Amino acid sequence: MVTNGFFIYIFFFFTLLYQTVPCGKFLCIVGSGPAGFYTAQHLIKNEPNIEIDMFEKLPVPFGLVRYGVAPDHADVKNVINTFTSIAKSGRLQFIGNVTVGKDVTLNDLRTAYDVVVLAYGAAQDRWLGIPGENFENVVSARKFVGWYNGLPEESNLQLNLNVETAVIIGQGNVALDIARILLTPIEILEKTDIAQHALQALKESRIRNVKLVGRRGPLQVAFTIKELREMIKLPEVSNRIHLEDRDYIEACIPKTSRPRRRITELLLQSANTKQAEVKDAPKQWELIFHRTPVEIVKSENQRSVEGLVVGINRLKGDNWENPQIEDTGLRETIPCGMIIKSIGYKSLPLSEELPFDHIRGVIRQKEGRVEGMSGVFCSGWVASGPVGVIASTLQSGHDVGKRILEDLRKGNCASSTEKPGRDVILSQLATKGVEPVTFVEWETLDNEERERGKNQKKPREKIIDVREMIDIAKKAQS
Incomplete structure (x- = not known):
């Protein structure tokens, strides 16, 4: 016998099922380290109506995993496989060799995207x-x-x-x-x-x-x-x-x-x-x-x-x-x-309007929501300070992803105008002569590093010159 409780359950199930983010929402993440990728992972897994662009100041992704994890900790670096799967999911566009605060401003990103996530880590010494x-x-x-x-x-x-x-x-x-x-x-x-x-x-x-x-x-x-x-x-x-x-x-x-x-x-x-x-x-x-x-x-x-x-x-x-x-x-x-x-380390503010605790070296925020800036979130060390390991960053990134989806579904990030997304940013970069590096281009550079490593019986030989990185990466277009 079907009870009223059964129908109530079905009603709430379908209410939750169709409580999705409106189509055409554009989101960008500043920083391609663990905090950025884990935030993206939660968003991609739990919401089909979001497109994500990930900006990175270097031509190469993975941030702290590439440049912070000790070279003899190869097992820890295996998380790069997970990040690569996220980058190749078809839902995320990696845009390397772009410095936010120089090549584009935070206001530029807020104008172009419905949500901006700051996950650029800590790059100043105490x-x-x-x-x-x-x-x-x-x-x-x-x-x-x-x-x-x-x-x-x-x-x-x-x-x-x-x-x-x-x-x-x-x-x-x-x-x-x-x-x-x-x-x-x-x-x-x-x-x-x-x-x-x-x-x-x-x-x-x-x-x-x-x-x-x-x-x-x-x-x-x-x-x-x-x-x-x-x-x-x-x-x-x-x-x-x-x-x-x-x-x-x-x-x-x-x-x-x-x-x-x-x-x-x-x-x-x-x-x-x-x-x-x-x-x-x-x-x-x-x-x-x-x-x-x-x-x-x-x-x-x-x-x-x-x-x-x-x-x-x-x-x-x-x-x-x-x-x-x-x-x-x-x-x-x-x-x-x-x-x-x-x-220890401190983060730096990438714009003057960003609410920042200069003593602690973190963005002022609550549960990942940047203080006084609707639609702007922060994740990882720029939010918490340099604490924890990659596993704890995973939880932090997923938590911020949840907050973003909550706000989008409630309309808290709604704007009176439709956001244009990456096209306007790429146009600005082209005007300034900036050469963005895509993930496909990074894979060309990745293959070159691995080949050089083979000659020395190493996993890879990292290229340390940025101009050389870009030149090799751009071979993907030829």
Whole structure:
């Protein structure tokens, strides 16, 4: 017997089924990294009436996956296969070699599209604000990672690896990535897609000791257990983990979450390793806690970094997850010839009218909706700051996609005039002499990089000159 409840269910089912976005809606995404692609993935999967254009300032897609993921993390880069499927779905148009804020403005995009999504990441370094920060061989993690990953703007970064000891300020995943790249045997790096100029420099490197310095303690480290395990298992490399209060750390373990507990137990276990067992290892890395950078000092001839002066801290309060840091007044100098700052990144506003928190380096937003700008959304690090890994960016991108569809279906992004879409933008670019790169053209460049890599028994050899990238990509038209 059919009940009234059955008909009510059917009514609501078809109401939801046909609550779609009106046809002809144009949407653009600024940035082709994980945040941009995951936002596009949700939109394409859940709404058939949207066309998406994706703008990228470089001629190549994938952003942080190409230029941020360590070259020896090939498994993480496999997500490029998912992004490629999205780009070739027929619903997304990649438009590379276009800088929003220079070649086109945010207002241009808002005029052309019903929805604009800003997903361009974080591209500015944070500063310590201490004397000596501008000395030679003091470099940010962002620049260093870009250098070994073949980011065009960092390919000529001047580095002196002819030193024994490097200090990395910071204890997150990026800090461990850099330490691992500095210490990994060359025969392993040679099989990755590391940039050739970086590989050659690392072959000649004299760095034998890498010290990772953090303000807090082992209970507050920001790296994951995967990264820690990789460091501990590095061939021909020993480790030294400085633990000053083992009893307190062990007492806190039962109060911690499972991920934190596993990391802490592994730190304790590794700190127990007898140095006699690894004394013959030619290289070493160290974790040094409770140290705040105070000053960077130069050698007597003023030509090179000689050391990092740090203040010795103690942690206060009952909140072990986020304790207060108290300066003991004690100072020490860590001798080194190179300093890498891995203390986070900030985003930059791409237009003056964009509501921006300059202190945090993020766009002001709520649930992905940019404050005071109807139809403008933001996703990823430009919204949240540089936190999380690619998996968390997936969830963030999908959440923003949901908000976009909610607003479109409710008419919150409605305009009194019909939007023209990409044609007007492409016309503007042509007038300015900008050469947009399509995804098909990127595939030509991709094939060239893979071919060059084969000659060196690598997955690919990245091309680092933008003009060369464009010239190769445009071969797709001939």
